[in-house]
Amino acid sequence: MSEILSDVLPIFVLILIGWVIVRAGILSASVGEAMSEFVFKVAVPLLLFQTIAEADFHGASPFRLWIAYFAGVTVAWTAGHLAATRLFGRDARIGVLAGVSSAFANNIFIGLPLVGRAVGPDGIVAMSILLAVHLPVMMIAGTMLMEQAERKQNGGSGRSIAEVLQQVGRNLVRNPLVVGLFAGLVVHLIGISLPTTLGTVVGDIAKIAGPAALISLGMALRQYGLSGNLGIASVTSAFKLLLLPACVLAAGYLLGLSPEWRKALVLTSSVPTGVNAWLIANRFGVGHSLAASTITLTTALGALTVSLWAYMLG
Numbered sequence: 001m002s003e004i005l006s007d008v009l010p011i012f013v014l015i016l017i018g019w020v021i022v023r024a025g026i027l028s029a030s031v032g033e034a035m036s037e038f039v040f041k042v043a044v045p046l047l048l049f050q051t052i053a054e055a056d057f058h059g060a061s062p063f064r065l066w067i068a069y070f071a072g073v074t075v076a077w078t079a080g081h082l083a084a085t086r087l088f089g090r091d092a093r094i095g096v097l098a099g100v101s102s103a104f105a106n107n108i109f110i111g112l113p114l115v116g117r118a119v120g121p122d123g124i125v126a127m128s129i130l131l132a133v134h135l136p137v138m139m140i141a142g143t144m145l146m147e148q149a150e151r152k153q154n155g156g157s158g159r160s161i162a163e164v165l166q167q168v169g170r171n172l173v174r175n176p177l178v179v180g181l182f183a184g185l186v187v188h189l190i191g192i193s194l195p196t197t198l199g200t201v202v203g204d205i206a207k208i209a210g211p212a213a214l215i216s217l218g219m220a221l222r223q224y225g226l227s228g229n230l231g232i233a234s235v236t237s238a239f240k241l242l243l244l245p246a247c248v249l250a251a252g253y254l255l256g257l258s259p260e261w262r263k264a265l266v267l268t269s270s271v272p273t274g275v276n277a278w279l280i281a282n283r284f285g286v287g288h289s290l291a292a293s294t295i296t297l298t299t300a301l302g303a304l305t306v307s308l309w310a311y312m313l314g
Contacts, residue, residue, distance in 0.1 A: 004310045007118040011110060012303040014211055018218020032219025039216055043209035044108055045180030048128050050206050052184030053194070055125045062129045064255040069130055069265050070137065072247035076239045077103040077141075083235045090232070092149035097287035098232055100142050101277045101294040102239035107134060108177070109217045109275075110302075111268030113210030118310060123264035130265070132181050135276075140165065142280050150284065220275070221299065224292040233293035237273075240298050241305040245270035249313075263313045270309040272298035 021027050080102030085095040105111060107130065115123040187194070194202065226233075248269040252262035277291040 004118075004307055008114070008303060008307045008310055011114050011117070011214060011306075012299075014113075014214035015110075015218040015221070015299065018215035019221050020218075021215070022219045022222050027219070029219055029222050032216050035212055035216040036220060039109070039209060039213045041176045043205055043212055044112065045176040046202050047112070047124075047206035047209040048131065048177060048180040049184035049187075050202050051121075051124045051128045052181055053187040055128070055188065062132075064257060065126060065129055065261055065265065066133060068251040068255050068257055068262075069134075069248055069269065071251040072244050072269055073103045073138075075247045076244040079243060080236050080239050083239075084232055087235070088232050092152050093146065093284065093286045094232075094290065096142065096145045096149050097277065097281055097290055098236050099145070100138075100280055101233075101236040101273050101291055103244060104138055104142075104274045104276050105240070105244070105269050105271050106217070106274035107131060107268050107271070109213040110271040113214055114271060114306065115264045115267055116210060118267055119260055119264045122258075122260035123267075126261040126264040127268060128181065128184075130268070131177060135175070135177065138276065139171075142276075143167075143283075146280060146284050217275075221296070224278070224296045226293050226296055227289045229287075229290040229293055232290055233297055236290070236294045237297040237301065240273050240294065241270060241301060245309050266309055266313060267306065270302075270306050272302040 018032060022029050022032060077099035081095040081099035084090045084098035085092065090098075107127065112124070112127055112131075115127050119126075193199070245266045249262070249266045252265055257265070273291075273294045275295065278288070278295060281287045281291040
């Protein structure tokens with residue numbers, strides 16, 4: 001158990017440090033926003049590039065990994081949607097946001113550092129494969145379902161599926177994570193090695209991706225909090241922290257994933273809800289308090305539940 005805590009607790013201590021830095025007025029929240037930009041646009045893309053460029057996939061197919069993870073996402077998302085609409089009687093738009101909050105893990109800012117510490121290089125390879133499709137799949141699904149819910153609630157035609165896909169596609173082409181993954185894949189397939197100096201620079205920046213991501217996330221937590229919708233938020237938090245990783249674990253066993261890949265997927269699925277739930281709420285102007293409360297609750301409880309999953313995985 002002490003080994004598990006040594007892997008998990010530093011993750012959440014770094015988040016706490018970021019929160020304290022802003023709360024105590026040591027640095028302003030705008031510094032955290034700038035650090036978050038650096039992490040998203042430079043540090044993490046270089047980490048993904050380095051991982052894919054140097055990875056040994058052992059001939060493993062990514063499809064079983066994707067199926068295992070997104071099977072869990074489907075169950076948790078559906079459960080969150082049904083709880084909001086059937087149990088709490090909210091409209092379809094809140095149902096979609098509840099589904100997003102129940103199933104959208106913070107894989108970049110928390111999942112990557114956690115898996116790197118707890119699983120190692122094989123886990124980072126699994127994370128890189130997952131991240132290659134995670135953001136586009138989740139954002140396309142969230143946007144399309146919310147568009148459909150908007151039409152149902154307010155009437156009107158809304159945007160077509162083709163228009164939604166076109167917009168998401170344009171965003172992905174410019175997404176630094178996608179660029180990093182694609183560049184790493186090209187280097188891997190060609191089989192070239194980076195010059196020593198360039199490789200050292202890339203490696204040094206990649207090493208700071210995890211700590212910088214966690215501290216910047218903590219600095220950003222000031223904009224969230226606990227407000228209304230606490231009943232739904234408690235349910236979506238339970239789905240996110242317990243139901244999603246349980247389903248991913250079951251799917252990983254059924255599909256015969258390696259222990260390292262299975263552990264990586266379960267751990268990253270068990271981390272708190274990602275800020276993307278907040279971004280979708282902002283985009284459609286609905287469910288801000290639900291998204292904020294779920295992010296806050298899952299982050300506050302995450303150290304305990306992630307430790308539980310790490311302990312169960314051995």
